[in-house]
Each structure stands twice: as C-alpha cells, then as structure tokens.
Amino acid sequence: HVAMPTKTNGKTIDTGALGVPGNQSCCDCGEPDPRWASFNLGITVCIECSGIHRSLGVHLSKVRSLTLDSWEPEQLKVK
DSSP, rough: OOOOOOTTTOOHHHHHTTTTOOSOOOTTTTBOOOOOTTTTTTEEHHHHHHHHHHOTTTTOEEETTTTTTTOGGGGGOOO
C-alpha cells in the first residue's frame, strides 16, 4: 500500500485515503472498504484487523479511524 494523502488540517480523511490506489481493501485480510488505518505502517485495515493491530501495542501499530478520528499532518507521514 501507499502513503496516505497529506491534506487534513485535523479533519477525517476517509475519502482521500480510500482514493489512494491500494487502500480500497484491508491490507491484512482483503476485506473491501476498510475504515481504519495504521498510520505508522501506512496501511488501511478493516474493523476486525484494526482490533488485532491495537492488541499488538502502539509500539508496533498505531491505529486510527478514517471516519471517526481527526488526523494531524505528522500522522500522515509514512516513514
């Protein structure tokens, strides 16, 4: 998958993120229309896989909702 869009100004990014090629399905299981993302890994994930990523701990995967959470520009930079 590729980096998330960089325009946010603290707003939700669901439309922009899902418009990026490769982000239309969960990176882990392939479920279409994911609504979560791991911003440090630069991937989109479904609700089920987001729970797994959260259980790994924030030192491995930092998960945020594409529709419920606000995103800061720093969170959108994939390293």
